[in-house]
Amino acid sequence: MVEHVETPSQREKILAILERAPDILTLPGIIQQILEVTSRKNSSASDLTAIIESDPALTSRVIAVANSPYYGFVKKITNVSHAIVVLGFREIQNIALSMSVLKMFDPKGSEFVDQLWKHSFCVGVASRMIAEHLRLKVEGKYFVGGLLHDVGKIFFSQYVFTSFDRLLSVLWEEDTMESYHALEERMLGITHQEVARILLGEWMFPAEIVDAVACHHDPASSEVDRLFACCIHLADVICTAKGITPLKDRHFVLIDRGVLRFLEECGHTLTTSDVKSFMDRLDLEIERQSTYLSAFRNR
Numbered sequence: 092m093v094e095h096v097e098t099p100s101q102r103e104k105i106l107a108i109l110e111r112a113p114d115i116l117t118l119p120g121i122i123q124q125i126l127e128v129t130s131r132k133n134s135s136a137s138d139l140t141a142i143i144e145s146d147p148a149l150t151s152r153v154i155a156v157a158n159s160p161y162y163g164f165v166k167k168i169t170n171v172s173h174a175i176v177v178l179g180f181r182e183i184q185n186i187a188l189s190m191s192v193l194k195m196f197d198p199k200g201s202e203f204v205d206q207l208w209k210h211s212f213c214v215g216v217a218s219r220m221i222a223e224h225l226r227l228k229v230e231g232k233y234f235v236g237g238l239l240h241d242v243g244k245i246f247f248s249q250y251v252f253t254s255f256d257r258l259l260s261v262l263w264e265e266d267t268m269e270s271y272h273a274l275e276e277r278m279l280g281i282t283h284q285e286v287a288r289i290l291l292g293e294w295m296f297p298a299e300i301v302d303a304v305a306c307h308h309d310p311a312s313s314e315v316d317r318l319f320a321c322c323i324h325l326a327d328v329i330c331t332a333k334g335i336t337p338l339k340d341r342h343f344v345l346i347d348r349g350v351l352r353f354l355e356e357c358g359h360t361l362t363t364s365d366v367k368s369f370m371d372r373l374d375l376e377i378e379r380q381s382t383y384l385s386a387f388r389n390r
């Protein structure tokens with residue numbers, strides 16, 4: 092029988108930190124302005140252009156991302172207004188938001204954060220591949236959702252460092268019988284999905300991204316865009332199966348059976364050979380999208 096040592100006090104401690112999230116993890120003013128302008132009904136492309144262009148670093152990154160093979164535009168995009176015309180308000184919002192949140196992936200951080208970055212990027216790429224396979228309208232949200240799906244783990248590794256470190260050592264002990272997810276619930280009293288819902292919600296991320304990220308281990312609970320949550324879930328399992336994971340968890344994450352049933356109900360099919368082909372194509376796709384990656388990480 093496993094002893095419940097730290098629940099619920101640890102949970103309360105984490106919730107208290109999250110309550111202060113707007114103070115301790117403030118998004119840069121420019122991101123708040125972008126969120127405001129993109130959510131206003133009567134705002135124009137020139138309002139958004141003016142905000143982005145007031146930040147030269149953001150300007151060059153938005154242009155670099157817009158020109159990456161991810162979008163596949165033949166004609167070179169040379170300025171922000173052109174990027175907004177071809178990519179749209181929401182896409183620019185997604186790019187700007189992700190860039191600010193990705194600053195949390197400290198490049199000089201721990202090995203765990205570095206591997207989590209690789210995992211997150213791969214889940215972003217795989218999630219988009221799956222959306223394409225399902226013939227969904229391919230938008231940046233699939234990549235962004237994948238990129239951010241484990242943002243709760245970044246939070247743990249930075250704001251409850253000691254407890255999280257202890258959790259990882261238990262996970263990596265030879266005779267550990269518990270999975271990462273079970274340890275999260277037992278030792279932290281809160282899951283990384285719950286943390287992500289609070290964090291991204293506080294930051295006013297679009298509801299569909301908050302929901303898909305929060306439901307990536309249980310897409311059936313998604314209330315906004317269940318297919319989106321399914322794409323992230325499948326991408327997560329595929330990347331983990333390929334060994335692209337920071338967890339070294341011996342308890343293998345399996346595809347939720349409900350996901351396959353739900354896809355079928357929606358008229359989509361996903362066979363074992365489809366999953367195998369995703370796994371085979373993923374390395375190539377990651378390579379192909381490395382320019383998008385460097386545009387994102389360039390700061």
Ligand SMILES: [Fe+2]
Nearest residue numbers: 240241283307
């Ligand atoms: Fe996760």
Ligand SMILES: [Fe+2]
Nearest residue numbers: 210240241327
């Ligand atoms: Fe993950």
